[in-house]
Amino acid sequence: LPFTVHNNKSKMGISVKDVNAAEFTKALADFLKRTGKVKVPEWTDIVKLGHFNELSPYDEDWYYIRTASIARHLYIRAPCGVGALSKVYGSKKRNGTAPSHCCRASHTVMRKVLQCLESLKMAEKDANTGGRRLTSVGRRDLDRIASQIASKKKNRK
Secondary structure, eight states: OOOOOOOTTTTTTOOGGGGGGGHHHHHHHHHHHHHOOOOOOGGGTTOOSTTTOOOOOTTTHHHHHHHHHHHHHHHHSSOOHHHHHHHHOOOOETTEEEEEEEEEOOHHHHHHHHHHHHHSSEEOOEEEEEEEEEEEHHHHHHHHHHEEEEEEEEOOO
């Protein structure tokens, strides 16, 4: 008998884990911006993303990108709270001639993004841990965007 390989992708749907992270984050950020439901705070043009940064982000759409990135993170690893996200998005602080040290990201930005995802009904508080996790609506939206990316990539080939 010849060895046959079955393609399980045709039977199962495409999930967020099956597509490139950068492409997915950009597509979800565009979706969030197009819907117009995301309430962007007025301080987004002057805030730094952590005290390890010298300047605020150059990209004007950084809030949508960070929201999309956190939604993807919640899809892959949930439940997740503000402290864990500030550790994930932290970076090293350069101290000039002194040694560099690891530093956490801004808690305010993480909290506002999670509150924004809750207002979109994409995330909810977890009763057991107190962190946030995606709702079924949020998981469905993310899977739909991932399948759109996969179909575009398949059509290009």
